[in-house]
Amino acid sequence: MVEIKNLTKKYGDNLAxxxxxxxxxxxxxxxxxxxxxxxxxxxxxxxTGYLSSTDGEVKIxxxxxxxxxxxxxxxxxxxxxxxxxxxxxxxSEYLDFVYELKGVKEERxxxxxxxxxxxxxxxxKDRLIANLSKGYKQRVGLAQAxxxxxxxxxxxxxxxxxxxxxIIEIRDVIKKLGREHTxxxxxxxxQEVNAICERVIIINKGRLVAxxxxxxxxxxxxxxxxxxxxxxxxxxxxxxxxxGISGIKYIKSLGRKEAGSIDFVIEAEPNVDVRTPIFNxxxxxxxxxxxxxxxxxxxxxxxxxxxxxxxxxxxxxxxVSEDEIELVGSSNDAKESKKLKTAEPAxxxxxxxIAQPAEPATVAEPAIVAEPAINAEKxxxxxxx
Amino acid sequence: MxxxxxxxxxxxxxxxxxxxxxxxxxxxxxLMFVFNNLLTQQTLMKPFFAxxxxxxxxxxxxxxxxxxxxxxxxxxxxxxxxxxxxVTDIVLGKFLAAAGVLLLAxxxxxxxxxxxxxxxxxxxxxxxxxxxxLFLMGAFFxxxxxxxxxxxxSQVISAVSTLAIIFFLWFTSSLSIKFANMxxxxxxxxxxxxxxxxxxxxxxxxxxxxxxGVLNFVPVFYFVSLTALFLLLTVRVxxxxxxx
Numbered sequence: 001m002v003e004i005k006n007l008t009k010k011y012g013d014n015l016a017x018x019x020x021x022x023x024x025x026x027x028x029x030x031x032x033x034x035x036x037x038x039x040x041x042x043x044x045x046x047x048t049g050y051l052s053s054t055d056g057e058v059k060i061x062x063x064x065x066x067x068x069x070x071x072x073x074x075x076x077x078x079x080x081x082x083x084x085x086x087x088x089x090x091x092s093e094y095l096d097f098v099y100e101l102k103g104v105k106e107e108r109x110x111x112x113x114x115x116x117x118x119x120x121x122x123x124x125k126d127r128l129i130a131n132l133s134k135g136y137k138q139r140v141g142l143a144q145a146x147x148x149x150x151x152x153x154x155x156x157x158x159x160x161x162x163x164x165x166x167i168i169e170i171r172d173v174i175k176k177l178g179r180e181h182t183x184x185x186x187x188x189x190x191q192e193v194n195a196i197c198e199r200v201i202i203i204n205k206g207r208l209v210a211x212x213x214x215x216x217x218x219x220x221x222x223x224x225x226x227x228x229x230x231x232x233x234x235x236x237x238x239x240x241x242x243x244g245i246s247g248i249k250y251i252k253s254l255g256r257k258e259a260g261s262i263d264f265v266i267e268a269e270p271n272v273d274v275r276t277p278i279f280n281x282x283x284x285x286x287x288x289x290x291x292x293x294x295x296x297x298x299x300x301x302x303x304x305x306x307x308x309x310x311x312x313x314x315x316x317x318x319x320v321s322e323d324e325i326e327l328v329g330s331s332n333d334a335k336e337s338k339k340l341k342t343a344e345p346a347x348x349x350x351x352x353x354i355a356q357p358a359e360p361a362t363v364a365e366p367a368i369v370a371e372p373a374i375n376a377e378k379x380x381x382x383x384x385x
Numbered sequence: 386m387x388x389x390x391x392x393x394x395x396x397x398x399x400x401x402x403x404x405x406x407x408x409x410x411x412x413x414x415x416l417m418f419v420f421n422n423l424l425t426q427q428t429l430m431k432p433f434f435a436x437x438x439x440x441x442x443x444x445x446x447x448x449x450x451x452x453x454x455x456x457x458x459x460x461x462x463x464x465x466x467x468x469x470x471x472v473t474d475i476v477l478g479k480f481l482a483a484a485g486v487l488l489l490a491x492x493x494x495x496x497x498x499x500x501x502x503x504x505x506x507x508x509x510x511x512x513x514x515x516x517x518x519l520f521l522m523g524a525f526f527x528x529x530x531x532x533x534x535x536x537x538x539s540q541v542i543s544a545v546s547t548l549a550i551i552f553f554l555w556f557t558s559s560l561s562i563k564f565a566n567m568x569x570x571x572x573x574x575x576x577x578x579x580x581x582x583x584x585x586x587x588x589x590x591x592x593x594x595x596x597x598g599v600l601n602f603v604p605v606f607y608f609v610s611l612t613a614l615f616l617l618l619t620v621r622v623x624x625x626x627x628x629x
Contacts, residue, residue, distance in 0.1 A: 050463050050467050051627050052628045070471070073468060076467065080463045082459075082460040084465075086392070086396070088396055089392075097388055102469060
């Protein structure tokens, strides 16, 4: 349905999209993941014909977006990053305009009525778009993309600015749409992509770094055995108490978050449950645990790491072809787990090394990359503005 | 194209812009009508046309400043450019909507002709040709304004540059310098060229042809082709931007 081959886009010398190829088949929901400035919006703008690629080709249902733009665009519904709304129109006037603009053949009142019901904007249809809340504006934008029942829906961060209830509603709408439409959806929220998409593509700095089913990708990420700990007491004695517990890869101090206590991040070897030994060790030393929580690894964490060093991309993802990710998901030997350690949350933390002669190198590494990685991310966000 | 034309035309009257345009145009034109026809008690509308064309310098930018500048700024151009329509249709829709508002203004001033008709005997063919010229010149200014609007995201820059260029074109006709006389000898050709250029740009001279009461093909062609040229340039600018 959607075919992208060797897509490249340059802004001057700046390579925004670098040789991306993928295909999306009919009825598939594809998640497009990446940090801000990764090239998601640029790619989507090229897919929809808003921008032209420097190189490569895009085919929608066999129609090239450059050679046969009208036919290709007829098959696309697009919700850009900023919903393209005319603030001086009411919702129904606006949808009427989109209906006429796209030259839709279906019965107008019924078609638009159905769309407004689906995204739940019927009750605001006579209000000026300028006066709507961001969540409603986003939904009107989605409605606009659905006008004309295009076979391909391209949605650039469709749930941004919605409250949690609305997010769930919109996800349901998108899932439903996915039954009859091909949906390409971008996001920087892993959970969202996990919840909606069958397949996920991750891009960073314009390059495709991973492509797999959401399930496999989720597995590889949740495989990480890491949690956060808050212990009452002073740092030195806590670290002394924890010393010698086998299975801990490293302990990182996050400093004091609550009076009289220290927070730590602890990563253990996969498949080793170190929680009981930790509890016992601390209890024996009279150091009460105030909180212990498994850490969900966010996509942002991975990207902080990956964006740091281009060589890492190869190391972490590019070699992780589909079958390899599966390996990570199913088996848990030390070699695979190494791959995952790169997903270290970046903080300005001090790394406290605990006596683990087996893997001394793993301790220092994440801390070094942590801070510049944050800066890199910030810079990218700035550019986006 | 029809959808864009309809939306654009309506949007002129959703905001104050359309009303401001009409109000300024009517206020000025009625003033000119009073001075040139009622107070002088004549049915000849030539002086009226000569005076009224000046208001275009100020009101056309009002009409065209939003056109593409606003679309780009609010990113609504993404809707238009990803819809299954040609860029030519988008530009044409916007142009026709603005031209429609202009036509509304011009036609409404024909009320003055009715006034003249009830107290005297105006020559309708002369007046009609004058009105045609007024509309064609306005339409050219609109295409120029839309072109300048497509170059920027700022309505202010769009409006000011349109105003400046129309002002320049309008006043070149008042230049009475003859470069050919000043530049003798080797540079005579340059002087002749400059004179020709100034005459070509002197838009008011072309418009004046319409107020003589004879429909001449040359000024019609002049305005229509310049209008088409700037619409074409607008299409090129928008298509080109995708490749940046």
